[in-house]
Amino acid sequence: MAVGAMASVQTAAAASTGLFGSVGPAGSAWLRLCFAALVFVAVARPKVWALPRADLGWSIVLGGVTGAMTVLYVESIARIPLAMATALEFLGPLAVAVLRRTGRWGLVWPALALAGVLALTRPWQGGADLVGVLLALGAAFCWGAYILLTQRVGERLPGVQGLAISLPAAALATAVVGLPQALPGISAQVLWQAAALALLLPVLPFTLELLALRRLPSAVFGVLMCLEPAMAVLVGLVLLGQVPAAVQLAGIVLVIVAGVGAGRTAKA
Template sequence: MNPMTRVPPWSFAVLAMFSVQLGSALSVGLIDEVGAGGTAWLRLSMGAIVFLLIARPRLAAIRRADVVPLLALGVATGLMTVFFLAALERIPLGTAVAIEFLGPLTVAAVRSGGRRALVWPIVALAGVVLLTEPWLGEIDPLGVLFAALAGIGWGAYIYFTQTIGDRFDGIQGLALTIPVAALTAAVVGVPQAWGQIDITVLLTALGLALLLPVLPFALEMLALRRMTHTAFGTLMAVEPAIGLVLGLLILAQSPSAVQVVGIVIVVLAGAAAQRGGRREAADARTPARLPAAPGRRGRRAPCAAR
């Protein structure tokens, strides 16, 4: 018997979320050195190299109709990464993840096809208001804007991942789109990082790339071989809470009691939305493919970006 079958599949999903948020938390140190754009560019570039070496994608397999979705997915991934890391420069990790999560949560609610599901993004928005505590006058509008733009990018990521996921398996799709994402991030990343790059920075970027997206991809694949996409998506709604905890433990970002209530509301709303937001065509695909919807961030195909 394969020893992996003895491990509960949900544990792989939790480890994947932990890896994503750990990579985000540890990216803060590199952001201080090369900027948010530079960090995004270096991390995506290292991730692209790893996936190209592993997958060795066949360019001949790309049809003309695939070109635009591939480019769009890569651009969405690159912008999502840049905006999310820019948000981390200004607001706590847990808050940034919760705001960004509004993007995929809204997509899941819309895809459910029922009007009742549309209430969950509104509920989650109420949780985000509690997280940002605007009545204290300490909110960083630009940080919130960057996180919201990352959420829009995540929503676009999901949309185009559905198209690409029907044509390529997870690792082939990543090997084709992450290089495009790296080039997208290079527009702002190269000017920020230029002159600051040394061997330490490169090794740090490589380590972060392994945490996000390489390791989460492998873990999510293991989880999805034994979980339904709906169960996987519901479990992934816990990710904002993991971001809050790691923000506390690694970045010393202590939430208030009101903010804890806010993150709980976001998590519950995300779980409720994911329960109804599923794609039957995706569920019918082979277990070797990643889900086309989040929770996932590509959650979800793995959030190769954040």
């Protein structure tokens, strides 16, 4: 389930770049979230009034984090290569694993991840888009919070009830930045494309991740997510023609190794 979610995320992220010219990065993210919200509400039909306030509150918080993560990520891939953005965003799951480490060896992995980030961004050359890097790091923070919140909500609400609340909240939260970008370029073709992409991201991966996090500890889930940067390299190469430099590939490998190591030393 986790691997399927990763493949879906990266394919949709690459395909979404085709909408950037019409509705902008944030606009494309907002449209996908809107369609995804409609799907989950139609499927789950959540009885919001019957939920405990705490469960409803955590679902809304998850929605805010989901919206921020989605917009920050697409804005980053509009500025930097897909593989670089994904590797930087992966620092979020890595941080979750590091915070749950057991023993001192867990402290080695952040240093290894930092070396990987430096190899990816190559600050000594000044070639990386700083805004894109910062946006990806913001998405990383949100991804770490998303994992913890999704696990909490998934444990408390059955089926996809949590997503049927969090996705509408995410669409509302991102309308502030997404609607102004999207409105001038909305057309029937754009709406059909956004609806199709919404199935790939976020409907399919968010559902798979929710189900996976019900069965796996968050630290183990974070280890599985180590494959995401490698998946991004493959998708970026095939669909976008983005060929990373050798030192950047080395950086991606370092980030992946740091993630695996952090997961192995994390508490179950």
